[in-house]
Amino acid sequence: MTAPTPFPDSALGRFREAVRTSGTAGRLAGPERSAARGHDTLDWPHPAAAPLVLLLESEDEIRAALDLARREKLSIHPVSSGHNWGYGTARPASADTRVLFDLSPMKRILAFDPDLGVITVEPGVTQGQLEAYLAGRGAEFMVPTTGAGPDCSLVGNALERGYGMTPVADHFQAVLGLTAVLADGSLYRSPFPGASPDQTGPAGYRWGSGPYLDGLFSQNGGAVVTSLTLQLMPRPAAVEMFVFWLKDDADLERTIAAMRGLLTRSGLSIGGINLMNAARVGALAGEAALKGAPWIGTGVVYGDTGVVRAGRKVLRRALKPVAARLAFVNSQRLRLAETLARLPFIGRSLSPVVAPVRSAYRMLAGHPGEFALALAYGAAPRAMPHSRRDPARDGCGLLWYAPIVPMEGRAARRYIDMVARICAAHGFAAPITFSTLSVSAFDSTVPLLFPRDRENSDRALACLRALIAEGRRLGFPPYRFHSGLMDEATAGNDAYWQLAGRVQSALDPDGLISPGRYRRRPPADALAPLLQETLA
Structure with a gap:
């Protein structure tokens, strides 16, 4: 991340006044909302001033506001809900960008x-x-x-x-x-x-x-x-989640081959399969869900009731060689489990897992919920509210490492070893999830959880940069980056980023909208005239 360059506050003041008097360029947010839009799950090395937040409700208002920003030579950054937690939240890529276009009022x-x-x-x-x-x-x-x-x-x-x-x-x-x-x-x-x-x-x-x-x-x-x-x-007639617990970490490679076979040869309609290590399951659902397994897998089968029922046999045949246990979860079984959880003796062991299983099932069945957000509070559990969770507002420290990993056992093992080694060197656990993004690739996510202060944020950033660098060397490039790490996003593959820069320059020659976002910074010798023009 680079330190912010001096910026003419007079231009910001003129823009603010122009918005107030135009009547056609949206409305300015109050100080509380502006401060909230400046929150992130990282304590940035170079804190930016509170952004000027402009609430916009239509294309005409956006067009008018862009015209005012262009007149004052101010860059802007559009956000929708701003809930890009772990990737920069609502923070723009450039520290020079002080105006946020808040599109959350566009709710039609x-x-x-x-x-x-x-x-x-x-x-x-x-x-x-x-x-x-x-x-x-x-x-x-x-x-x-x-x-x-x-x-x-x-x-x-x-x-x-x-x-x-x-x-x-x-x-x-x-x-x-x-x-x-x-x-x-x-x-x-x-x-x-x-x-x-x-x-x-x-x-x-x-x-x-x-x-x-x-x-x-x-x-x-x-x-x-x-x-x-x-x-x-x-929404299909039947939605059934399956959960499997691996017998041994040594079975990981065979498990991945079985997952690939289920996606390509089973004929079942499977939305995707998650494979989570013990550290990830413990952070998300608690130790009770682990049952001593080194890895837990979850997936969902969608379809006609008879097809889904018949699919259990296919899943058992594929996963039996590697799974210590395989369970199927549907709405009927969940209701039964909730009834049993209220009984003495049985309920004592059952009740801790029923709520997280129901939450996971509902999300996989296409009902949004806050179940997975609990992970972001791993380093600040007391700050987690019962509802309306907002990790940036609540002081959580969170960064994501999210590379693409081939769906192949040896590659996954190299990746796991790399993540464990680098996270340990920086004092972090290594909670890993493999999610099937296609029939040949995983998106893996590794959350770095930390107390959100300057020292721990620096440590998390150093760990994330090390993961990105070593992962690239081994062939695991991230698919998504924190807004403060655009230098990492645009590293390497010169031909690609040169063409991307030319296309973006054609779309936005003045760098008006989200400058620096997935775009290389100009070389140092080109910055001086640009800065002089901005300050003129």
């Missing part, structure tokens, strides 16, 4: 096709809001859930290429189209319109014809995305 669901399951949402629409919307219409579709909780934006998560364990695990893959306001104020629309009140044409085909451009707006700056059209998956 613009269109919904109940037959196709195609929905168009604005950036402020959250997982919880979508669930309430669908339930109110009796629409049997699953919400693309994540561990970030029900207050997380659907648009923000998809644009960050977040993922979950419902049938479309890769959430950007569910994007059929989008609209965005570009830096020059013009409006971009995907070539094939989706479900929207003022559009006609085919829905359900993301590519259009000609070059595919929607991808330019994922993990990128240069535009403010104002809506996404998403493909939702129908």
Whole structure:
């Protein structure tokens, strides 16, 4: 992270006054909301001043606000819910960016096709809001859930290429189209319109014809995305979670081969499979869930009731050689377990695991919840509220290491050894999850949990940088980066980042929107004239 350069507060003052008098460029947030948008799960080495937060409700307001920012030579950073915990929350990539475009007031669901399951949402629409919307219409579709909780934006998560364990695990893959306001104020629309009140044409085909451009707006700056059209998956007749406990750590390689076979050869509709080591399970669900196993796997089978029931035999055959125990969880079994948990003697051993299992099951069945957010409070358990959890607000220290790992046993073992060695050297546990992102690759996540103070934040950053560097050397590149580590994100592969920079410069030649976000900083000899122009 680089120290912030001097910035003309007079320009910020002129911008603030222009917003107040324009009547068309949104409204300024109060000091409490502005302070909240400055919170992160990291104590930054170079604290930025409290951002100026502008609440925006329409494309016209965004366009007017961009015009004012351009006039004052101020860069801006758009956020939706701002719940990008562990990756920078709402903090921009550049310390010079002092203006946040807060799109959370844009909460409209613009269109919904109940037959196709195609929905168009604005950036402020959250997982919880979508669930309430669908339930109110009796629409049997699953919400693309994540561990970030029900207050997380659907648009923000998809644009960050977040993922979950419902049938479309890769959430950007569910994007059929989008609209965005570009830096020059013009409006971009995907070539094939989706479900929207003022559009006609085919829905359900993301590519259009000609070059595919929607991808330019994922993990990128240069535009403010104002809506996404998403493909939702129908809620099947049966949703059954399976949980398996490994007999021995030496069975890991065979387990991964079995997981790959289930995804490619079983014929079952499996949204995804998680494989978590003991440190990760203990941090998330407590020691009672471990039952002495070195690894625990979870997955979900979706489909017709008869198909799901028959799938148990397939799962048993695949996992029996490596699993000490295999359990199946569905809504009926959960109700039975809850009844037994209230009984004496039986309930004493059963009750600690029923609540986390129900929470995990609901999330995997497409119902958003806060179950996974408990992990972020690992170093600050007393700060965790019963509901409306916000790790940045509550003082949690959290950074994520999130590389892609081939779904192959020897590669996974090299990766595990590397993570354990580097985390131990920096004084961290190594809670590892492997999540099947495709039939050939895992997304692995390693949360670094720490007391959020300067010393421990520095230690966590040093550990994360070491993991990134060694992981790259071994062939495990991260798919997603903290906003303060864009130097790491753009390291290597010169041809790729040079072309990406040229494309971003064409979209946003003045660096107006999220400068530095997944973009290399100009070389040192090019910074002087840019700084002189800014301060002029």
